[in-house]
Amino acid sequence: MSEQGHESYREEIGAYLLGALSESEVEVFERHLSGCERCSEEVARLQVAADAIPRSVTPLAPPPRLKKSLMKAVTGESPGRAPRRFRLPAFPRLSPALAAALVAVGVLAGVGVSLLASGDEGKTVAARVDRARLPQASASLVEPAGSGKGALLRVQGMPTPGPGRVYQVWLRRDGEIVPGTVFSVRSDGTGAAAIPQGVKGVRQVMVTRERVGGARAPSEKP
Amino acid sequence: MVSRELDRLADEELMQLVQQGDPRAFELLYDRHGGAAFSLAYRMVGDRAAAEDIVQEALLSMWRSRVRYEPARGSVRTWVLGIVHHRAIDGLRRNLVHQRRRASAEGIEEVHEAAERTDVEAARREEARSVRAAMDELPGEQLQVIELAYFGGFTHTQIAEMLEMPVGTVKGRMRLGLEKLRRQLGEVVGV
Numbered sequence: 001m002s003e004q005g006h007e008s009y010r011e012e013i014g015a016y017l018l019g020a021l022s023e024s025e026v027e028v029f030e031r032h033l034s035g036c037e038r039c040s041e042e043v044a045r046l047q048v049a050a051d052a053i054p055r056s057v058t059p060l061a062p063p064p065r066l067k068k069s070l071m072k073a074v075t076g077e078s079p080g081r082a083p084r085r086f087r088l089p090a091f092p093r094l095s096p097a098l099a100a101a102l103v104a105v106g107v108l109a110g111v112g113v114s115l116l117a118s119g120d121e122g123k124t125v126a127a128r129v130d131r132a133r134l135p136q137a138s139a140s141l142v143e144p145a146g147s148g149k150g151a152l153l154r155v156q157g158m159p160t161p162g163p164g165r166v167y168q169v170w171l172r173r174d175g176e177i178v179p180g181t182v183f184s185v186r187s188d189g190t191g192a193a194a195i196p197q198g199v200k201g202v203r204q205v206m207v208t209r210e211r212v213g214g215a216r217a218p219s220e221k222p
Numbered sequence: 223m224v225s226r227e228l229d230r231l232a233d234e235e236l237m238q239l240v241q242q243g244d245p246r247a248f249e250l251l252y253d254r255h256g257g258a259a260f261s262l263a264y265r266m267v268g269d270r271a272a273a274e275d276i277v278q279e280a281l282l283s284m285w286r287s288r289v290r291y292e293p294a295r296g297s298v299r300t301w302v303l304g305i306v307h308h309r310a311i312d313g314l315r316r317n318l319v320h321q322r323r324r325a326s327a328e329g330i331e332e333v334h335e336a337a338e339r340t341d342v343e344a345a346r347r348e349e350a351r352s353v354r355a356a357m358d359e360l361p362g363e364q365l366q367v368i369e370l371a372y373f374g375g376f377t378h379t380q381i382a383e384m385l386e387m388p389v390g391t392v393k394g395r396m397r398l399g400l401e402k403l404r405r406q407l408g409e410v411v412g413v
Contacts, residue, residue, distance in 0.1 A: 010397075011390065011393050013397050014393060014400050015377075015396050017396075018372045018396055018400075019311050019371065020371035020372075020377050020378045022379075046397070047296075048407065049401070052353050052407055053353070053357070053368070053372050054262045054303040054307060055303075056353040057261045057262050059257050059258065059261050060257065060261040061257065062259075062277070063274065066256070066277060067253075070252060070278050070281055071248075071252070074282070074285050075245045150384065151384070152370070152385070168268075179269065181268040181373075182268060186358055187358065192369070192370070
């Protein structure tokens with residue numbers, strides 16, 4: 001292994017530990033790792049930091065049915081719920097009246113981002129901010145080129161959401177509002193929220209302040 | 223009901239029983255780490271039902287592959303969270319385009335913070351605060367790529383596209399961020 005080759009692998013250690021390599025890249029990296037003492041040592045050293053990241057998550061109470069379902073499957077005392085692949089919940093569409101109300105709540109409660117027409121290239125769209133409530137805030141939506149890619153909402157000048165609160169992203173499609181990820185902001189007011197599913201077909205991206213853990217529908221709580 | 227004798231055992235001792243196929247020991251491990259597993263999955267997918275599925279699938283896989291657990295490679299908690307993280311990333315990537323998480327006026331179930339009923343739960347909450355504080359000390363550009371990768375499930379190439387920067391820059395920030403986080407954690411919790 002040349003020094004240059006080694007350095008290129010060394011540079012991937014962070015991505016490897018964070019799960020940010022593709023499956024094929026992981027295979028190649030692990031082949032190198034098995035024969036490289038220096039990289040192995042550095043992986044072991046930085047593993048401590050990567051392992052700590054999930055411990056930063058605010059503890060939530062799992063629903064009791066999860067344990068019941070899991071233990072049924074484990075003990076085999078009953079057929080239990082078969083393990084499923086990442087099920088996507090299907091809920092009925094909201095009524096137009098209710099959807100309109102929720103949108104109004106969402107926009108009034110935080111940041112509304114109006115999307116421009118889609119183009120062939122990636123773009124960044126400035127957000128419309130409720131100046132009455134967030135006078136210092138600005139936000140932008142980063143949408144990479146191509147379909148099926150995630151988007152990123154960046155915010156600046158946002159106040160911390162307060163104790164027990166987080167910011168939550170909402171995606172408005174025709175007649176429905178889809179909950180997105182929750183995020184917080186740093187002490188300097190900056191923050192970012194991933195939108196893994198992208199914004200194809202999304203009419204509006206909004207942010208509200210919610211209780212820690214997020215919500216399934218936007219709330220009006222300040 | 224899990225017996226009091228089992229309750230006194232350390233995770234690694236319980237894991238030895240799990241490796242022998244003892245479901246009571248597995249149940250106790252769920253009681254200890256199921257909340258963290260669910261919290262991580264929920265943080266990543268932002269949906270309660272999807273998070274439940276990920277945890278169920280991850281822990282069943284852990285039960286089925288229990289003989290593969292090696293204490294030398296880390297704590298049981300780290301092992302559990304690693305499996306959940308891997309499953310959640312897998313789910314996010316394979317459903318990136320088709321993901322539909324719909325809100326409804328019906329059947330809304332809020333997710334609640336775990337109550338601090340025990341010293342262990344209070345310690346876990348304090349641990350979360352400490353680690354979060356250490357992460358908040360990172361330069362913003364490093365924390366951003368770390369969170370997009372770890373919690374968002376994005377690959378380094380996707381992040382580079384999103385942030386409009388070279389892949390090498392993203393990878394460098396990830397490694398430097400972990401390096402700094404390791405130092406911060408050393409100061410905060412004595413890692």
